[in-house]
Amino acid sequence: MKKLSFIPILLFVLFSCSPDEERQAPTNTVQTTTPEPVVVQYTLTVTVSEGGSVTDGGIFDDGTELTITATPDEGYAFVGWEGSTATEENLTITLNSNQDYQALFELIPQTLKDRLIEIGYNLPKENPKQELIAASSVPQELINDFFEVQSSLNSTIGGYDNYLMVIWDTNENSQNVIDKLKDLRFNESEGWASVEELGLSCLTGNLWYGPGEPDEHDICINSYEWFLNPQFNNHPQQNQKSLDTYHMYAHEYFHAYQGRSYLDKNLNEDAPTWWIEGAALYFQNLWMLQNYSKFSKLSGLNYERELTNNGRSQAENYKSFKRIFQGIEEGRGSINENWYLTSLEESYQTRDNNTQTFVEIVVAYLAYITSPKIAMIKILEDGYDLGFEGSFVKHTGLTYQEFYEDFNNFMRSENPNSDPPLGMFIKGDINEYADFWDIKVKTQ
Numbered sequence: 001m002k003k004l005s006f007i008p009i010l011l012f013v014l015f016s017c018s019p020d021e022e023r024q025a026p027t028n029t030v031q032t033t034t035p036e037p038v039v040v041q042y043t044l045t046v047t048v049s050e051g052g053s054v055t056d057g058g059i060f061d062d063g064t065e066l067t068i069t070a071t072p073d074e075g076y077a078f079v080g081w082e083g084s085t086a087t088e089e090n091l092t093i094t095l096n097s098n099q100d101y102q103a104l105f106e107l108i109p110q111t112l113k114d115r116l117i118e119i120g121y122n123l124p125k126e127n128p129k130q131e132l133i134a135a136s137s138v139p140q141e142l143i144n145d146f147f148e149v150q151s152s153l154n155s156t157i158g159g160y161d162n163y164l165m166v167i168w169d170t171n172e173n174s175q176n177v178i179d180k181l182k183d184l185r186f187n188e189s190e191g192w193a194s195v196e197e198l199g200l201s202c203l204t205g206n207l208w209y210g211p212g213e214p215d216e217h218d219i220c221i222n223s224y225e226w227f228l229n230p231q232f233n234n235h236p237q238q239n240q241k242s243l244d245t246y247h248m249y250a251h252e253y254f255h256a257y258q259g260r261s262y263l264d265k266n267l268n269e270d271a272p273t274w275w276i277e278g279a280a281l282y283f284q285n286l287w288m289l290q291n292y293s294k295f296s297k298l299s300g301l302n303y304e305r306e307l308t309n310n311g312r313s314q315a316e317n318y319k320s321f322k323r324i325f326q327g328i329e330e331g332r333g334s335i336n337e338n339w340y341l342t343s344l345e346e347s348y349q350t351r352d353n354n355t356q357t358f359v360e361i362v363v364a365y366l367a368y369i370t371s372p373k374i375a376m377i378k379i380l381e382d383g384y385d386l387g388f389e390g391s392f393v394k395h396t397g398l399t400y401q402e403f404y405e406d407f408n409n410f411m412r413s414e415n416p417n418s419d420p421p422l423g424m425f426i427k428g429d430i431n432e433y434a435d436f437w438d439i440k441v442k443t444q
């Protein structure tokens, strides 16, 4: 109410000015000079679509020539001007009317490779996004175990995002598993209706399931049944079951590590199977020997032969295969004195399935003639750019064929009961001789 009382005063002031102004205004002017020409001005209005910036418009004299410049943001491209047919980022205008221009940009579609690099798919991290999705019937103890082991693996190999361990059980107990995989559009193209159809699929992921948006997860799918009898080894004792389970965790996570450096390329189609499997076996045993004493579930397992995946120490396994190749020990399956490492071991389709306990020695030999760091890390750094064999040649100086010949000769020479040469199976802190955190993948 109080404010209203000011209004009459203000009005009075305004009205009282008017007579003065009128009085001061000239009433009669004699022009003695040429009048200033009236300058017409126009407005240049410049706007911008999402994805970039543009120089300002404004008010300018008629006939002014101006250049406006559009600049796209990173990831966008300039596509043209609304208001002009010009296609250059610099648009020169002669202003003779009010004019309107909008700089137009569009998102440059990202390649899968660029997207993977952008999200750090191939870089180890301190706190990676990793998950375990387990059926409701899976005991909490098993879940805790996974994270305990995974934490050790992360500190050794490096933490890679989007690693997903899946443990399914009956359909009714696995709704969260189903929801998660549907969310990730897992194997959407093939389609699946029940968890049984998932089977045991490790390592898998959406990067290699088309069509549609690839989802950059590495997924390890297991059934709870598998954990009750890990590796189908029928080990009665709990510490042996845990050992088999932990070996699987290490082995599969190593496969995830191997694949990451290949980004949008498929490692399985380029690297030889003997190396993919051999390096995973070689690593899992080195890691287990370094870390077993930290895991309470493994107590009672103290000897190297109990801790490796073969039930034999790495050295014993090596000697045994040497004896087999030299014809003084009975062969194992199809591996006997007439068996040679050849290019058949380069693909999952043509390899001999009896080699799974043997290819570890091939990679150990590779580590021996180069170094564990080269055999497990450096060879991957150049794989994307050079192809795996190109990288292999660069780091060993040998073609695959030359390497196979050397290896076959090595296994057939010298006393098979001598210890493996130094540098084949190294004990101690893995990161001291092969620092996985230091991987520098080259991508052109």
Ligand SMILES: [Zn+2]
Residues within 6 Å of the ligand: 251, 255, 276, 277, 280
């Ligand atoms: Zn494997």
